[in-house]
Amino acid sequence: MPGNAFGQAFTFTTWGESHGPALGCVIDGVPPQIPLSEADLQGWLDARKPGQSRYTTQRRESDTVRILSGVFEGLTTGTPVCLMIENEDQRSKDYSDIKDKFRPGHADYTYLAKYGVRDYRGGGRSSARETAARVAAGGVARRVLEQLLSPAPLIRGALVQMGPHRIDRANWDWDQVGANPFFSPDAKAAETWADYLDGVRKAGSSAGAVVEVVAENVPAGLGEPVYDKIDSDLAKAMMSINAVKGVEIGNGFAAAATPGEDNADQMRMVGDAPTFLTNNNGGTLGGLTSGQPVVCRFAVKPTSSITIPRQTVDRFGQEVEVSTKGRHDPCVGIRAVPVGEAMMALVLCDHLLRHRGQTGALGPVTPAFDEN
Amino acid sequence: MPGNAFGQAFTFTTWGESHGPALGCVIDGVPPQIPLSEADLQGWLDARKPGQSRYTTQRRESDTVRILSGVFEGLTTGTPVCLMIENEDQRSKDYSDIKDKFRPGHADYTYLAKYGVRDYRGGGRSSARETAARVAAGGVARRVLEQLLSPAPLIRGALVQMGPHRIDRANWDWDQVGANPFFSPDAKAAETWADYLDGVRKAGSSAGAVVEVVAENVPAGLGEPVYDKIDSDLAKAMMSINAVKGVEIGNGFAAAATPGEDNADQMRMVGDAPTFLTNNNGGTLGGLTSGQPVVCRFAVKPTSSITIPRQTVDRFGQEVEVSTKGRHDPCVGIRAVPVGEAMMALVLCDHLLRHRGQTGALGPVTPAFDEN
């Protein structure tokens, strides 16, 4: 596949440009008999939607999703689900400035190098607007997961760092995530970030961020050795989000500095169930889920579209300066939270179906403790 | 594909267990007319081979690679290249200890949960011994890259952190990498690490590490938007290596704390060529290579096989202790260096062929500066 698809059993292909008539995705491999409606998906899109606070781009898009196929009388039929979102606020502005200049940190230069042609309007295909299609697909994945698994997996994300400011993990409260414009689980950090981001915005600068996504109630045994480890597919999924430059599972880079005896998650029995005393490995061992929460973090670089003038060249080989006016997120990491959740749902759904195909089960294939 | 293959145009599938008769890989998609011999591959395998210093496992394997197909009179024929490495030092030891116990931090528990059966001898398929096949495949990828591209890409790796001890980047010297048993580019750090690792080993503990792989002379435009970004595929590739828990490209997690104007790599002309003033993005923009060095780092957790006793359970639901005797690497990160290099070569080779398929070119499809 040429690169715009993800997943092997639950495969979605996205299409569309930032300023084209519409964008969307086709999901091939949706199990049949899953209740699904546009209302099931719209909530997730609304969470990602631009223009909801002064901290995100002011582009106005309702991001209304339509289901064009694969659902009949409220149930999926097992055939491809096509989802479409029409673009509504493509401004017919003058693009002459970015038409010829390569904005530092953007894909302008590399798309031209790859294809010899590019749709420069709003970043074209490289725009983060593409992630709306992922979030829609993620909504379908969530429906599948909750229908097939009991208890249903709980997939939640949060912003844990903005610019240099990290949350205090002692303050973590999932209920706070929806109560501030930053998806912060730490109410206090949200206040700090508000001030910080106002300053960044006024300075014409931008801020990076770190997002954490956690999936609970994931059965043990998902993932495929060796190359399609759950870790590898999560890494690929998260790294495919615009502006992401780092991914870690569990302790991640901190594991490098931890002694082996501290990093290995010890086990005890709790009633009949084997239980881990810690979750340094972030819910995966050997690339397979362990039954513990799957914990994934990713770093989002600061938005490259800033008004502070930067040195660059244009496609005529002239040295120029560029200052990106337009409507942009001062911290794209914020809206990456629902995207990260969607990617987690998509990876888990894909692996659940793959696991079922090979083993016939949705969780551990045999009780681990059936022999003596 | 069920998970033991990697790559879409240059696709390799690995097979084999730690204590089976042999392991190897099949590479489908090798371009024809590439000079290739076993000698071309053996050097890379020797770099990864165990037992070369007191800092790696004492298992004795010559890791001699045989080419079983796809090469005729010294040239690849375009048909699948099968590579085989026979296991030589599988000890017929008593596995009764780890046969039933789940070693903390290992894949023992999750493999059993997934499959209901497992080859417990030396970790079976989850053993890092599988990486020998990757290194062999990576050797083929290197041959392809150097035949197709001029100048040939230069792919090199180094250990940049062991346990809590990082190198001093001011001391970076590629020539040092082959001069110490740690692939350290910093001679001084190598000394520190030697002492540190001796202590770790004596204590029956283990150490994590961070590896950095750099590819130079990579043309601009490789990678596929949106899901098969060069970054995403590198993240997947590196995260698929045993014990890896984090991956970053360029500045990685540090980018989150950097202001936008500092992180965006500005451009100037140097003669006729557009040039970047910095490489914070690690050689990729929008998921495509920019022509700058591709820089990837990954974190390796400390080996889970340690002699310090750890609490665990066995498959009969009994709470037990386990202490892994065997022959193990106190720091698996060391031997991950040649594996990381191999994965970089494999990702680049795969994307080079994919790029050629879609665009007909091996680098930028048109001069970026042909218009005025």
Place this chain on the structure above:
Amino acid sequence: MPGNAFGQAFTFTTWGESHGPALGCVIDGVPPQIPLSEADLQGWLDARKPGQSRYTTQRRESDTVRILSGVFEGLTTGTPVCLMIENEDQRSKDYSDIKDKFRPGHADYTYLAKYGVRDYRGGGRSSARETAARVAAGGVARRVLEQLLSPAPLIRGALVQMGPHRIDRANWDWDQVGANPFFSPDAKAAETWADYLDGVRKAGSSAGAVVEVVAENVPAGLGEPVYDKIDSDLAKAMMSINAVKGVEIGNGFAAAATPGEDNADQMRMVGDAPTFLTNNNGGTLGGLTSGQPVVCRFAVKPTSSITIPRQTVDRFGQEVEVSTKGRHDPCVGIRAVPVGEAMMALVLCDHLLRHRGQTGALGPVTPAFDEN
């Protein structure tokens, strides 16, 4: 991939049901800089469109295709091309008859067996209406082929048998194909078929057919050993068309009765070029194109939707009779001609890009005669 996609380098995924709001496809892997407009595609769709003579279904669809992505200022950009065709004439008729009954020869029973649910309106996903999306995709493939190859491949199809009546090959005239409502290359056969099909239609019966598709100007060397032979992919492509039950390449089944010395295509030099004296192998040898015309034939079974009552059962386990009224093609083989052409174009385009990826060439990789 779960089954609604085709092609590895030029990958298209179709979606949509017969009576849903729309149908379409996403093509991932279109090379950049190919001139493409909706007008380039509409002509092919018009050839397949229903309701153009009394010999095809009277459903009225303009089959107007829209390009939703992947084209900018008249050129493909290398990003996914999404094509959409809105359904216009879904009759809100009473489906109660076929809602519960399994029409003999249809997919009604098997879709229910597979999914436990089905969209019974007009056959849902199993309707031949899906082939409109293929024809649109095939139009894109033709544009790519004609831009990349010179001379451009010439891909044409014809009906060579209707019911028991075959054409006389001595009468073959490509110009006749567009001059009768049957795509017959034999004007005389077209007259016979007209009478025959009128009779079939009046009797409430239906007729099968055989379609032949020929591709000229195809370079030697396309196709991939061993499983993705050009023959295998053509067989798969044609057999995936609704109602197709047989495929042959070149002499096909007749080869079984031919002595070896007659079947092997001998070669001579014509000027500097090696030339074949016959084309019994239909343009392929060892699964790779030989440079001769690629010749593929496929058998289409008679439409299962007939008004003659047939015995069946319903989903409540009752024995019933069914007579399909609706609007149906008395010979679906007719409209399968443009679909077969499209599939030929799609297979060749996919293999052209794959060949280029592996070898760097669009035709023979080296002159076959450069040595002495």
Place this chain on the structure above:
Amino acid sequence: MPGNAFGQAFTFTTWGESHGPALGCVIDGVPPQIPLSEADLQGWLDARKPGQSRYTTQRRESDTVRILSGVFEGLTTGTPVCLMIENEDQRSKDYSDIKDKFRPGHADYTYLAKYGVRDYRGGGRSSARETAARVAAGGVARRVLEQLLSPAPLIRGALVQMGPHRIDRANWDWDQVGANPFFSPDAKAAETWADYLDGVRKAGSSAGAVVEVVAENVPAGLGEPVYDKIDSDLAKAMMSINAVKGVEIGNGFAAAATPGEDNADQMRMVGDAPTFLTNNNGGTLGGLTSGQPVVCRFAVKPTSSITIPRQTVDRFGQEVEVSTKGRHDPCVGIRAVPVGEAMMALVLCDHLLRHRGQTGALGPVTPAFDEN
């Protein structure tokens, strides 16, 4: 994937040349806990093995298969199964004749056109020797099918035509298939063929054939709309066998001449079960299995390696004659019977696992008759 692999859930990749050291395959996606030994596979290989009668090539190969991975203590572990067969009777003969000449009907010319290089020894990768690996993989697929399904599918093949001589279907007796050197289900036809083939052989000619493969006890609902229909994948599978030029399902090409009311398979209830009165569609409807026997036929062209001299050219552009001496099958169709069976098993196994992945079931997902 570049072409040497088949299957999406049960994926096998073959490697090896006719005169290399060995050939084999890797199967990725084998379900765990399937009893498997080399003895389970050897019988199928013996049926295909050369040199068993005067009607097949006299090359002496024991075709002894070794399992190199994926099996532990007699059970599959869910990890890749690598199978290897060492070549034993590669004659170090003088290949100078076929080294430079393009044998008519062979892949000599097209492989050189594709790759610019070829392993001419015994046909290299294009040799039917590759099919030994398929038969081995097919043996694994049979084990999986019989473990997962009850009753186990019964997959059998037979030769139904040799040269111009067809069997009399009234004489069909499966027990005869193993009782003659032609896999003929008609004892009388076997006698005719013996005489016929002796004559062909003495004349230095060769004969084509038609093979029929039937799979019984296949549950309803296997196959994936639209492109991965069970029919399409069977067509691809069979057409990928060396020398195959035509494939049909059920009535195949004969359906084109059959009136719709005769071709549609009517249904009645037999007890609680819906039953078909005929099987004109060969066990598939809409690309999905119907529960009836899956019936597939394929045409094998006469061996191109004949001693009757033929006109050709060499790679220096000289017009020459060629007469293939070597050891060859006068009718390759005979040994294609076990290969066709293997491909049927492989397709069914792959689709069984895919079906289970999407629907969670191994057969019809819900009783078709659960409502009223």
